[in-house]
Amino acid sequence: GAGVSQSPSNKVTEKGKDVELRCDPISGHTALYWYRQSLGQGLEFLIYFQGNSAPDKSGLPSDRFSAERTGGSVSTLTIQRTQQEDSAVYLCASSFDRGLGNTIYFGEGSWLTVV
């Protein structure tokens, strides 16, 4: 597709359940990022993949959060044993490279509500 595609667009889950969020980056983009935006907050960095390098996981808030990127393209963010504070918009983004000036394009986000 032309842009970053995320699914599902909306997800309501019960506390304690696991959820998976998917991201299809723009074709040819080697860098992929996950951010989240909680209500009333700015965007918070979660994890960053660049090519075949080890991902930068420094933003993951707890060990319940993990992400993988298969084949250098599609990425899945998994949240285990969801808590109510995990409710947020989870935004995926990609860029052609990680170099200066390469625009980072965001998807529309996956809205997660934990009840």
Added chain:
Amino acid sequence: DQQVKQNSPSLSVQEGRISILNCDYTNSMFDYFLWYKKYPAEGPTFLISISSIKDKNEDGRFTVFLNKSAKHLSLHIVPSQPGDSAVYFCAATNAGGTSYGKLTFGQGTILTVHP
């Protein structure tokens, strides 16, 4: 520890006038700054950026000013249009580091431009 701050949660401007959105940062390692615009239910869209080697960057109606000594940047929109009404996020990164895409965002400013 809010390293990027947008102290004005909202700004209201008349159409045709100038909109000035402000952003302060604390981390002296930041050397690249970006502004993103976000409409409801959409992902953030890149607007304009500036490197720390410059103090001004202009793109059409949008100009970003950087004052490194004050650790302050601002986005000027002239003339403002009703379609500019959105949430504006300031973001910063260390472009010389290994995690260029690890953006630190402010909380956002809601801009409303009245016809």
